[in-house]
Amino acid sequence: MVDKKIYDVCIIGAGPAGSTCAFYLTQKGFKPLILEKKEFPRDKICGDAFTQRCHTHLERMGIMQKLVDENKGHWTAVGGLVSPSGITYIGDSYAETGSHLVIAVKRKIMDEMLVRTAVSAGSELVENYSVKEVRFDSNQGNWIIKSKQIDQEEYHAKILVVADGSSSSIAQSLGYIKEPPQAVCSRAYIKAGTYNFKYDGLTIIPMKIVPGYCAFMREADNDLVFCCYIIPFGEAKTENLYHLHHDLIKNDPFISEAIGPNAELEQMKAAPIRFGGINQSYDDHLLIVGDAAGMIDPLTGEGLQYAMDAAEIAADTISEAFQNSDFTKNFLKRYHKQWMKSFGKDFKWSIRMARFCAKHPIFLDAFASMSLKKGDKFMVEWGKIMTGSKKKINFFMPKLAFPLAFEVLRLKRRFKKSEHAE
Numbered sequence: 001m002v003d004k005k006i007y008d009v010c011i012i013g014a015g016p017a018g019s020t021c022a023f024y025l026t027q028k029g030f031k032p033l034i035l036e037k038k039e040f041p042r043d044k045i046c047g048d049a050f051t052q053r054c055h056t057h058l059e060r061m062g063i064m065q066k067l068v069d070e071n072k073g074h075w076t077a078v079g080g081l082v083s084p085s086g087i088t089y090i091g092d093s094y095a096e097t098g099s100h101l102v103i104a105v106k107r108k109i110m111d112e113m114l115v116r117t118a119v120s121a122g123s124e125l126v127e128n129y130s131v132k133e134v135r136f137d138s139n140q141g142n143w144i145i146k147s148k149q150i151d152q153e154e155y156h157a158k159i160l161v162v163a164d165g166s167s168s169s170i171a172q173s174l175g176y177i178k179e180p181p182q183a184v185c186s187r188a189y190i191k192a193g194t195y196n197f198k199y200d201g202l203t204i205i206p207m208k209i210v211p212g213y214c215a216f217m218r219e220a221d222n223d224l225v226f227c228c229y230i231i232p233f234g235e236a237k238t239e240n241l242y243h244l245h246h247d248l249i250k251n252d253p254f255i256s257e258a259i260g261p262n263a264e265l266e267q268m269k270a271a272p273i274r275f276g277g278i279n280q281s282y283d284d285h286l287l288i289v290g291d292a293a294g295m296i297d298p299l300t301g302e303g304l305q306y307a308m309d310a311a312e313i314a315a316d317t318i319s320e321a322f323q324n325s326d327f328t329k330n331f332l333k334r335y336h337k338q339w340m341k342s343f344g345k346d347f348k349w350s351i352r353m354a355r356f357c358a359k360h361p362i363f364l365d366a367f368a369s370m371s372l373k374k375g376d377k378f379m380v381e382w383g384k385i386m387t388g389s390k391k392k393i394n395f396f397m398p399k400l401a402f403p404l405a406f407e408v409l410r411l412k413r414r415f416k417k418s419e420h421a422e
């Protein structure tokens with residue numbers, strides 16, 4: 001009998017977490033195996049917003065230049081916010097900073113670019129391979145990975161990286177996640193030339209879904225992506241997403257105006273969001289990365305930047321584990337500690353913020369109102385904190401918190417006066 005090949009690393013899932021991890025492993029001399037249940041190019045339901053922390057990885061992978069050369073990404077510059085009470089701020093973040101906070105790229109394009117880059121760099125990819133079962137053989141010290149299709153071969157690997165997304169059947173089967181994802185988000189593309197929307201991106205926070213929100217983002221082909229994020233802590237319930245998505249498109253004055261009467265909208269699609277980070281993302285011979293480990297910001301529902309950051313940390317940790325011939329959970333724990341330090345601890349602040357906004361939506365009005373007074377610089381600062389380029393604790397620093405508190409008082413008086421006038 002021919003001895004079965006034993007891979008150093010097998011990665012389950014070729015989303016941004018899995019492909020980025022594979023790429024960084026190749027840079028350290030590994031030839032990881034990626035198992036992916038779909039075939040590329042494949043769609044992934046997403047808002048397609050790649051924020052600044054992603055840009056570093058995209059540049060290192062040589063993808064950013066390709067996106068620019070092939071005109072596959074759209075940089076957001078002009079856009080802003082509509083607050084729960086309808087205070088609207090539109091600015092130009094590029095004019096203020098000379099750099100872009102977000103590039104929008106359809107996931108059908110981006111995920112294929114990511115995985116092909118990982119493959120060109122030396123990874124092995126098996127598509128149409130839906131992992132059904134993983135089992136650690138303690139005699140051999142390897143994982144045995146099996147497909148749902150009995151005629152597909154099984155694979156063996158020293159380290160398993162679980163990167164199979166927010167529902168992660170693998171992390172569930174191994175007992176690392178026990179709860180379902182807490183949030184949900186819809187997506188509908190709107191065909192180029194059929195809508196009224198004039199900007200690059202816009203966040204709208206309708207009162208009925210605070211602390212959730214809706215977002216528009218312009219794509220490189222001028223299609224528009226519309227998403228509706230239902231985040232817990234407020235009154236909107238995740239099970240009402242279908243109704244809320246359609247109700248807001250029809251009845252919210254800002255959303256219906258932006259879409260217009262002749263828009264050709266894709267049918268709503270939706271996917272779950274697991275946020276806040278899981279308690280244990282490592283074990284003997286095992287790491288869990290990206291959405292599978294709940295690496296989504298509870299305030300924004302965004303996770304691409306954290307999936308990619310954690311993927312790099314995972315690759316570093318795996319390389320160190322091989323250098324030390326130590327694959328124990330005691331050694332691999334450093335991965336969990338590292339991502340917690342990099343962004344995971346911030347998720348606690350995001351939860352506080354989301355709860356606070358749900359209770360006091362006027363805070364979001366105050367923010368929009370202050371942006372009107374202070375301009376793009378203020379908006380960009382906010383954007384950096386929201387997207388994880390700066391820590392969330394900055395929201396609570398006197399420099400930002402005091403002026404916002406004053407603005408809240410001023411708005412309360414203004415709203416009261418207009419109530420009396422009516």
Ligand SMILES: Cc1cc2nc3c(=O)[nH]c(=O)nc-3n(C[C@H](O)[C@H](O)[C@H](O)COP(=O)(O)OP(=O)(O)OC[C@H]3O[C@@H](n4cnc5c(N)ncnc54)[C@H](O)[C@@H]3O)c2cc1C
Pocket residue numbers: 012013014015016017018035036037038044045046047048049050051129130131132163164165166169184185186187227270271272273289290291292295296301302303304305307
């Ligand atoms: C509607 C919506 C909008 C969003 N918008 C944004 C946004 O604008 N910006 C942002 O930063 N984040 C956004 N997010 C979050 C973002 O999509 C995720 O954080 C990101 O996709 C995480 O990447 P990942 O690689 O961990 O998981 P995924 O992208 O889900 O990739 C998982 C991969 O694993 C594969 N897979 C699953 N099971 C198996 C199996 N058993 N065997 C083999 N392969 C398997 C899947 O096919 C997939 O390719 C949004 C999420 C939703 C739901």
